[in-house]
Amino acid sequence: MSHSDKPDTPAGKISPYTHPAAGWDALRYVALNLVRERVAPGKYGTLLKQNQHDGFDCPGCAWPDREHSSTFEFCENGAKAVAAEATSKRVRADLFERYTVTELLAQSDYELEQHGRLTAPMRYDAASDKYLPVSWDDAFALIAQELNALDHPDQAAFYTSGRASNEAAFLYQVFARAFGTNNFPDCSNMCHEATSRGLPPVVGAGKGTVTLDDFEHADALFLFGQNPATNHPRMLDELRSCSLRGGTIVSINPLRERGLERFTSPQDAVAMLTGGSTPIASVFVQPSLGGDLALVKGIAKRLLEKDDAALAKGEHRLLDLDFIAQHTAYFDDFAADLRGESWADLVQESGVPQEQIWLLADIYAKSERVIATWGMGITQHKHAVATIQMLTNLMLMRGNIGRQGAGLCPVRGHSNVQGDRTVGIEEQPTPAFLDRMEQVFGFPQPRQHGHDVVATIAAMAEGRVKVFVGLGGNFAVATPDTPQTFAALRSCALTVHVTTKLNRSHLVHGRAALILPTLGRTEIDLQQGVAQGVTVEDSMSMVHVSYGRNQPASDELLSEVAIVSRMAEATLGGSNGNEPGQGRHGLRWRAWRDDYALIRDDIARVFDDFHDYNARIAVPGGFHLTVAPRQRIWHTPSGKAQFSVHALPKDTPITRARALHGERLLVMMTVRAHDQYNTTIYALDDRYRGVFGMRRVLFIHADDIAMLGMQAGDWVDVHSVWDDGVERRADGFMLVAYDIPRGSVGAYYPETNALVPLASVADGAGTPTFKSIPVLLVPGSMPANGGR
Numbered sequence: 174m175s176h177s178d179k180p181d182t183p184a185g186k187i188s189p190y191t192h193p194a195a196g197w198d199a200l201r202y203v204a205l206n207l208v209r210e211r212v213a214p215g216k217y218g219t220l221l222k223q224n225q226h227d228g229f230d231c232p233g234c235a236w237p238d239r240e241h242s243s244t245f246e247f248c249e250n251g252a253k254a255v256a257a258e259a260t261s262k263r264v265r266a267d268l269f270e271r272y273t274v275t276e277l278l279a280q281s282d283y284e285l286e287q288h289g290r291l292t293a294p295m296r297y298d299a300a301s302d303k304y305l306p307v308s309w310d311d312a313f314a315l316i317a318q319e320l321n322a323l324d325h326p327d328q329a330a331f332y333t334s335g336r337a338s339n340e341a342a343f344l345y346q347v348f349a350r351a352f353g354t355n356n357f358p359d360c361s362n363m364c365h366e367a368t369s370r371g372l373p374p375v376v377g378a379g380k381g382t383v384t385l386d387d388f389e390h391a392d393a394l395f396l397f398g399q400n401p402a403t404n405h406p407r408m409l410d411e412l413r414s415c416s417l418r419g420g421t422i423v424s425i426n427p428l429r430e431r432g433l434e435r436f437t438s439p440q441d442a443v444a445m446l447t448g449g450s451t452p453i454a455s456v457f458v459q460p461s462l463g464g465d466l467a468l469v470k471g472i473a474k475r476l477l478e479k480d481d482a483a484l485a486k487g488e489h490r491l492l493d494l495d496f497i498a499q500h501t502a503y504f505d506d507f508a509a510d511l512r513g514e515s516w517a518d519l520v521q522e523s524g525v526p527q528e529q530i531w532l533l534a535d536i537y538a539k540s541e542r543v544i545a546t547w548g549m550g551i552t553q554h555k556h557a558v559a560t561i562q563m564l565t566n567l568m569l570m571r572g573n574i575g576r577q578g579a580g581l582c583p584v585r586g587h588s589n590v591q592g593d594r595t596v597g598i599e600e601q602p603t604p605a606f607l608d609r610m611e612q613v614f615g616f617p618q619p620r621q622h623g624h625d626v627v628a629t630i631a632a633m634a635e636g637r638v639k640v641f642v643g644l645g646g647n648f649a650v651a652t653p654d655t656p657q658t659f660a661a662l663r664s665c666a667l668t669v670h671v672t673t674k675l676n677r678s679h680l681v682h683g684r685a686a687l688i689l690p691t692l693g694r695t696e697i698d699l700q701q702g703v704a705q706g707v708t709v710e711d712s713m714s715m716v717h718v719s720y721g722r723n724q725p726a727s728d729e730l731l732s733e734v735a736i737v738s739r740m741a742e743a744t745l746g747g748s749n750g751n752e753p754g755q756g757r758h759g760l761r762w763r764a765w766r767d768d769y770a771l772i773r774d775d776i777a778r779v780f781d782d783f784h785d786y787n788a789r790i791a792v793p794g795g796f797h798l799t800v801a802p803r804q805r806i807w808h809t810p811s812g813k814a815q816f817s818v819h820a821l822p823k824d825t826p827i828t829r830a831r832a833l834h835g836e837r838l839l840v841m842m843t844v845r846a847h848d849q850y851n852t853t854i855y856a857l858d859d860r861y862r863g864v865f866g867m868r869r870v871l872f873i874h875a876d877d878i879a880m881l882g883m884q885a886g887d888w889v890d891v892h893s894v895w896d897d898g899v900e901r902r903a904d905g906f907m908l909v910a911y912d913i914p915r916g917s918v919g920a921y922y923p924e925t926n927a928l929v930p931l932a933s934v935a936d937g938a939g940t941p942t943f944k945s946i947p948v949l950l951v952p953g954s955m956p957a958n959g960g961r
Contacts, residue, residue: 184959185857185866187909193450194402194409194432194861199249202848202860203256209856210260232258232336232588232694234850236405237385237711238794248406253848253855257674258693259723262289264675266306269295273302278680281961282650282923283854285675291690292727297682304679304688309731309739312687317743319640319667319685326353326619330629330638333359333598334645335587336694338707339716340772341733342589344765345644346597348741351616351758355623356638357600360646361590362626364549367557367938368583369594375565375815377808380591380800382580383544384713385411390578393421393540395533396454397465397564398550398944402432402861403847405584413451421536424454426550427462427842428872428919429912431861458533461524462840462917463945465551466560467821468523468530473567474511475534491538493572500805500814501569507816514821522821524914542578543568549586550842553944555826557935559819566816574814575805585712587851592710595798596776600625606779613778616758625939626652627931633661641683642669642740644733645691647852649678653929653941654901671736673726676852692732696721705732705769708790710798716783717795734769738762826933830894830947836880836916838894839873841946843922843929852923857961859921864909869960871950872911872919881950885910890953891920893928893946901928905956918948 192198232254268288274297277285296307296315307315320329331349333342346357361369369379376382388394388411401408409432412422424433435450460468480491497504520527537543545568551560565574565581573579585591597606600623607618624632630652632638641648641662652658658681662668665683672679673693679686692698698705698721706718731739745757765772773786782798789796801807807814831838845851846859846868858865862872871889878885890904903925913919922943933942 181955182959183867183907183955184961185864187863187870188865189863190431190860193435195249195406196450198860199406203249203252207256210256211262212256212259234405234407234586234588236407236584237713237715238717250403250406250847250850254850255695257286257853257855258290258695260289262287263726264288264291266293266295269304274304274680274682275302277675278677281854281958282677282852283857283961285677286854288675290674290726291672291688293690293729295688297686299684307687312689313739313743315685315687316642316667316669316740320352320744323639327356327621327623328638329354329640329642330356330358330624330632332626332629332641332643332646332648333357333593334643335360335585335590335593336645337589337593337733338709338719339589339592339596339776340707340769341644341737342593342598343596343772343776344734344737344741347614347760348737348745350610350618351741351745351760353619355600355602355619355621356629357598357623358626358629359590359593359598359600360587360651361594362939363651363941363943364586364590365552365583366625366940367552367561367935370938371558371561372565372581374809375562375817376574376581376802377806377814378801380714381582381712382574382800382803383582384715384797387544387578387580388415391415391420391542391544392578393423393536393543395423395425395537395543395545396433397425397545397547398552399426399546399548399584400428400430400432400844401584402430403845404548404586406432408584409453412453416451416453416455421456421540422454423456423458423533423536425458425460425465425468427459427914427917428844429457429459433457456532456536458525458529459912459914461914462842463554463556463825463827464523464525465554466522466556466563466819467519468525469560469563469567470511470514470819470821471516471519471523471525471527471530472534472537473563473570474514474516474519475531476538476567476570477508477511479534479538492570496572497569500572500575500807501816502811502813503816503818506818507566510818510820518821524916537567537571542576543571543573544578544580544582545573546582546584548584550944552935552938553940553942555933555935555942555945556819556822557940558937562817563819565814569814569816575803580803583712588711589709591712591714592708592716595710596780609779613775614758614760627934627939627941630654630658630661630931633665636664639666640669641665641667643678644671644737647676647678649681650676650852650923650926653926653933653943654931655923655927657931671733689736690727690730691736692721692725692730694719694721696723696725696730698732700732700735700769701767703768705734706790707734707769708773708795714798714800715795716790716798718790732766734772735766738766826895827945827947829896834894834949837949839877839916839918839948839950841891841918841920841925841928841948842944843925843946844919846921862911867907867960868921868924869906869956870909870920871906872909872913874913874915874917875910877915877918878908878910883908883952888953888955889950891925891928892949892951893930894949895930895933895947897930897932899930901930903927904953905960906953907955907960918950
């Protein structure tokens, strides 16, 4: 993949990928990343400790571990995450001496990532436009000074990334609530918030109802809005096993992803040596963007029609009538709405032919046990909550919740995004949780609901939030409406980022700014000479412990727990007559950071389900948190699972935009490339989609290219269509003909986040609509970097 100096030549190439997912290419790319990150050969063994009981939990995705005895329990993208953390490349003071912040801002996200690990705390100096070294004591003093100068605690916001451990996240929320606010914008606000808000009203819990063992017993798997080969590759082993035993796997996604067609497991020696592979999905259905609600409702309608026909003929009923009668409420209202729904509308709104909808209903009806999984292809739409509740309706119709081999499976992204929420990172805390916090810690809890991500950006822009603290993540780049987000962060009095590597958020700063480098999960965390473990909760509510294996990248690094506790100590005051290390409200910050087991003891005091926490994580594999719907216990107003009625949305920003612009109005979805994780860009390839050496591409149907009067390979600028009069655009994208529904286009995140209006969010959840952006394409030109 050579880079031509010719100004009219792209930096990379488009070359369709025809091999199975994983296999030898996965191992080759693992090796390339180890070399690219200059990982010392002595650290290669770190990979063998990934997802092991005596090792560390993968810092990447939240897919659970099948077993802790395997010597090869890591995937390609997990290995990339480890390599990025174990890199020998270092960011020291000399980097900031060479570059101003303005100059660093001109570098790409990939270039910023490649500088390596941060080694010491830094403070922004406005006079020189550079970051300068600062002592830890002075850094914490500045945080305390700015926080305590606020007129009200709600003028601060405390952001949390899914990288944070249970221990760090729990202390973080104790600190912020002791300070006096529930402002907890969280990365879950941008991914599975629609799940967290959509499931509790209908089943009584905002989590999945399955465990990994259920995948061994499922007859069919319905995968909605997912690309497992890139986003959670270890899931492919479960899909492979299901396929080999004759189970049916249905992929429902606008993009026909190569990773769901065929898969070669690197753990299958025979397949690796013979070039063999396993077919994964046997059915591919490609709804239009935003069409999943109508599609799922269509499957449910067809199932009901088939059940009505069976009743009329005296045949075996398809609905689980005993389950519906014993465990559900409002089925009659739901059934009446289905019977009144128009097939023409369902087909039109879903973008799926009626015969395909009927096929899906047949597969569902013939499968005794069904698991429905979904990713951000479902959650990042305006009607995401309604779609998740409609999918729940479908599962309830045949009793596919709360029994072996069946259930709901939201597949979370970052490794502890679910655990952070479980231990209290929640801007809308329940009164019961706050009451328990008061009982345990003895100080009044703030009761007013706080800001989520979108509300935090608006509050910063309006001057209502003046201090932003980020526990991990890349807030400025991960969020929507990029120019507005940048301006909001720059209006703050102070921005603070706890991080392992340099990213763009550190360069989009407040008047004062701090970069606080922390230990990675692969690194040994010594406190008082004792190695500390941290815990995480995976997508299926399993909690397990993680111990780093590598020496820290710098002697100056502090753990996340230490950084949080020292921020709290500095802000909340001295001993106040208490024993050393205690501050306001008698909180024992020093003891907590010296011994993480004490944090877990206090988590157990607040949350009953964490009883005997330290003893239970000592067992290989950890323990499972109770998910009531799995036991068919429904914490809903009716005490039962509740069917819900949702009309098809007819008046939406997209329909209004299409009425103005006709077929030239397209709907965009943002996706991740194979060589990235969230906003972290490891390299510039997306091999399963056939993109190499570039990122500024636009996946579009060949007929839409012709409709626009263009050709594949042409360059376009993208303008979003919204009714607030603000121009939102992203320039310089190459058209790539791709298997995607007409009227839909795909582009990489975060390059196109600027196109998502801050006001465009999921109803009832506030999740930005990264998967349904109305856009227009106009002729453009290749950017100076050739589309990298």
